[in-house]
Amino acid sequence: MTKILITPKSFANYKEAVYPLILEQGYEIIENTTGRTLTEAEIVELAGEGVAGIIIGVDPLPGSVLEQCRDVRAISKYGMGMDNIDLDKAKELGIGVRNAAGSNxxxxxxxxxxxxxxxxxxxxxxxxxxxxxxxxxxxxxxxxxxxxxxxxxxxxxxxxxxxxxxxxxxxxxxxxxxxxxxxxxxxxxxxxxxxxxxxxxxxxxxxxxxxxxxxxxxxxxxxxxxxxxxxxxxxxxxxxxxxxxxxxxxxxxxxxxxxxxxxxxxxxxxxxxxxxxxxxxxxTSHTGAFTREAVARMATLSTHNLLDLLNELPARTRTS
Structure with missing residues (x-):
């Protein structure tokens, strides 16, 4: 079964509202259970094979990680700022990226x-x-x-x-x-x-x-x-x-x-x-967007963004 990786720690607070949207389209969900931001190595370990999409928080997605996540074709940012994602490399690899504009x-x-x-x-x-x-x-x-x-x-x-x-x-x-x-x-x-x-x-x-x-x-x-x-x-x-x-x-x-x-x-x-x-x-500890209302909007919008991208984009072509 094709998988989706979800990294934001607060995302699970709204799983009852958004997880069914993912599951009904046939995807298996992989959660970040560490209680912290994932490292590059951990992302590669979780998403190196069989993961079609990632809902990403502030976890790092440099070009080297994107290259190793060989089946990822869509990335949805849980928030606005996308400086943790190598957007040029994503474009080169044919990976679609969207942020949750208007949520926080x-x-x-x-x-x-x-x-x-x-x-x-x-x-x-x-x-x-x-x-x-x-x-x-x-x-x-x-x-x-x-x-x-x-x-x-x-x-x-x-x-x-x-x-x-x-x-x-x-x-x-x-x-x-x-x-x-x-x-x-x-x-x-x-x-x-x-x-x-x-x-x-x-x-x-x-x-x-x-x-x-x-x-x-x-x-x-x-x-x-x-x-x-x-x-x-x-x-x-x-x-x-x-x-x-x-x-x-x-x-x-x-x-x-x-x-x-x-x-x-x-x-x-x-x-x-x-x-x-x-x-x-x-x-303060990067809590500007950490309100019940904003987190709920980010969870919903980032989920819809990812599913829309996955429905729009073809499977990623492997070069090796």
């Missing part, structure tokens, strides 16, 4: 706003202090009237802009690929065509772009130097967008007021990482 943008946007409140009002530090028996106060800032610069105007960036507008903030979007001027007009949101100018004027910068070779360390020594010393950085996209060493220097040197991220370049990070020792830096 609301949850991630709400998490970004939550991180912004947390760092602006020192909420985690204050809560921890009170629980330790202290009754101290750290002065925060109001968000009303502040300029929030959205780097990226896709689904998530737009949802953050709408919510920020509702908070009385002034959203400004930088995205050279944004073509929907009607969205900006409908919500009264300004557009900035120069990233440097956006960084110079914003009180908050929130990142909403994919990780690519071009966006690696988009926020680094030079770009951090353009930001106001009073500014806050929010990153719910990918850890690799930020040069973490440069961010540490900016926070400890007074060049930046605070930063809050849901992502890190290596997840989980080393517990001794210097950024984790700073009260002005917050890190």
């Amino acid at each position: 943008h609301i949850s991630v946007a709400e998490h970004a706003i939550g991180l912004l409140f947390a760092i602006a009002r020192h909420i985690p530090h204050n809560v921890a202090s009170v629980k330790q028996g202290h009754w101290e106060r750290a002065m925060g800032i109001e968000l009303t009237g502040k300029i929030i610069g959205l780097v990226g105007g896709g689904q998530i960036g737009r949802e953050v802009a709408i919510r920020a507008k509702g908070l009385g903030m002034q959203p400004v979007i930088y995205d050279p690929f944004l073509r929907d001027e009607s969205f900006l007009e409908a919500h009264g949101i300004r557009r900035e065509h120069d990233l440097d100018r956006l960084l110079e004027q914003a009180d908050v910068i929130s990142l909403h772009v994919p990780y690519t070779p071009e966006t690696k360390h988009l926020i680094g020594e030079r770009t951090l130097g353009l930001m106001k010393p009073s500014a806050i950085l929010i990153n719910t996209s990918r850890g690799e967008l930020v040069d973490e060493d440069a961010l540490y220097r900016a926070l400890t040197g007074g060049a930046l007021a605070g930063a809050a991220q849901d992502v890190f370049s290596v997840e989980p990070p080393d517990g001794g990482h210097p950024l984790l020792q700073l009260d002005r830096f917050l890190l």
Whole structure:
């Protein structure tokens, strides 16, 4: 029987809703039972033979793995970002790939706003202090009237802009690929065509772009130097967008007021990482899309995407 590999750990929470869709089309299901992200070797071991499709989370699918998964002809991303998949190699091998666009943008946007409140009002530090028996106060800032610069105007960036507008903030979007001027007009949101100018004027910068070779360390020594010393950085996209060493220097040197991220370049990070020792830096465990609603949507959409691809694409031709 042809098989489908499902790697996301949270996918099983919705198996009663989506597994019947897979089983009724005659596929056998292989689950990730490790409780963690699979390694490349484990993926090859599970999907090297007889697996037609993979529903993938953040597990690695480089070209070397795709070549060894000899029967895979369809990959469905459980989420949006596909930087863990070698898309060029997939195309070369005739493997179809789709992401679950529109499934988690609301949850991630709400998490970004939550991180912004947390760092602006020192909420985690204050809560921890009170629980330790202290009754101290750290002065925060109001968000009303502040300029929030959205780097990226896709689904998530737009949802953050709408919510920020509702908070009385002034959203400004930088995205050279944004073509929907009607969205900006409908919500009264300004557009900035120069990233440097956006960084110079914003009180908050929130990142909403994919990780690519071009966006690696988009926020680094030079770009951090353009930001106001009073500014806050929010990153719910990918850890690799930020040069973490440069961010540490900016926070400890007074060049930046605070930063809050849901992502890190290596997840989980080393517990001794210097950024984790700073009260002005917050890190959550890549939970932006981890809500009941988003997970249910991702499970359903990624399942339909995979089955649609498998029905559309021919069997993969083996070269050896």
